[in-house]
Amino acid sequence: MAGITGARITIIVSALGAGGTEHVVSLVASHWARLGCTVTVITLEAPTSEPYYRLDPRVTIERLDVPVQKAGKLRAAWLVARRLYRLRSTISRTRPDFVLSFLTRTNVLTLLATRGLRLPVIVSERNNPAVQPFGPFWKWLQLRLYPRAFALVTMTKGALDYFPPNVRRSSRVIANAINLPDGWQKKRGNNVLTAVGRLTEQKGFDLLLEAFAKVASDHPEWKLVIWGEGEARKALEAQRNALGLADRVEMPGVTAKPGLWVETADLFVLSSRYEGWGIALLEAMAAGLPVVSFACEWGPTDMIANGDDGILVENGDINALAEALSNLMGDETLRARLAANAEANVRRYDAEHILSQWDAVALAAREHTAGDKTEILRRAPLRLDA
Known part of the structure; x- marks a missing residue:
């Protein structure tokens, strides 16, 4: 999509291991890189971690070295603060036109880390939000912070309907795309x-x-x-x-x-x-x-x-x-x-069709950023000595 060519995009996910969310991240990030966008994927992983799914070599991976781990209350609070500091610093350094975040806890951290940065943040829920176990504190933060997101993306209307109207006001339902392995062969018949x-x-x-x-x-x-x-x-x-x-x-x-x-x-x-x-x-x-x-x-x-x-x-x-x-x-x-x-x-779930829906969300976020910059310039005082 020509409208997002050249965009600077930062994608945030906790890890790049084996899983459906990680699969989608690799697919979307690689697609945007091929369109000529500058794409950075930020993870909480250790520096030595390797992605399970192949990413386009033009995608930059930034690992914050604050992986998710079990910890007592004091250490858990310290880890959250450390993640927020490193996440905000890295987002600022990548200078994105917009941010795309995946999964509840990471979405909450991203919305906290981008406060005051005037960046559109798209959050994506990848599970059943009504029953996934992430604790009352995170759920409270989710419902308070999600209304500040530029857009919410879910995979089904059922998941979207879980959220209150102030969260659903800017939302998209985008299913997962088919992405079978290259060159796979049928070796079947063994029951x-x-x-x-x-x-x-x-x-x-x-x-x-x-x-x-x-x-x-x-x-x-x-x-x-x-x-x-x-x-x-x-x-x-x-x-x-x-x-x-x-x-x-x-x-x-x-x-x-x-x-x-x-x-x-x-x-x-x-x-x-x-x-x-x-x-x-x-x-x-x-x-x-x-x-x-x-x-x-x-x-x-x-x-x-x-x-x-x-x-x-x-x-x-x-x-x-x-x-x-x-x-x-x-x-x-x-x-x-x-x-x-x-x-x-x-x-109907072929990659071209599904990725075009992600492109539409990206274009809306980029145009929002461009509009903000135009408004800032319009309001700036006129300098006669420039």
Whole structure:
């Protein structure tokens, strides 16, 4: 988009590891760099951290070396103050036309750090704001500070509707974009049921293990592979073993390259208790996989037309999930029909279309900045000795 060519853009995210938000940051930052913008990504990570997703080499990464960590109240307060100081200093040094921030706590820090800088700040929520656990203090700050943002971006209307009118007055709903790995190949046919996500309570892999255990003996040719890493690994491994699934369930960690799990999957399942979107579900559909998902808020019900291009089951219903998985594992014709429809129907989320929506938000922010500068010049006193 010609209107943002040459813009100076600063993007703020806590880290650049494996995850849906980090995926979007890499996609948007690289896109704007290719358009000729000066793009800086600021993270809270240590200087030695490496991004999981590839960024355009023209994108500059600034690591503040104040990573998120567990700490007592006094140390936590000190860390927040340190993050604010380093964040404000770095934002000022990058001289952006506007700032784009991702995730609740980082959004709050960014709005605090930019007070008085006359910068448009776009904040983006990437989860279900009604249920994600970030504590009453952060929630209080969120609702007080978000009205000061230039714009709020969510991935679904359901997430946007959570916020009060004074926050929604300048808002956009922008879904995640399809971004499958370059050169990927189908290496399917080994009856692999696949799940992907951080090993956390939110992703509901404990529910998935229970559901798979109910039908595993009916489908001895199938195995379950859960890709991802997180704090729930030990608990999930113990549950798997207690269910007698040690030889039927693999948990190999994070793929060596982003998204490569689509190559070997034959059936995809999303078992999350709640979602902001569910980018792995979108990738599975785009890669021509049959999918089963809990109808959790928000995301899956936006993507899946139940019975046409995937199967939705009542959120948290383990028996319903087990039945849906069993039906699909036992019906190759049904899998093929759902997969073909899924691949066709999710083309509305192609990268070009989604990135154009980000361009529109960026252009509005840049024009706002230009308007502010014009107003400042207009109000400046006339100097006859210049």
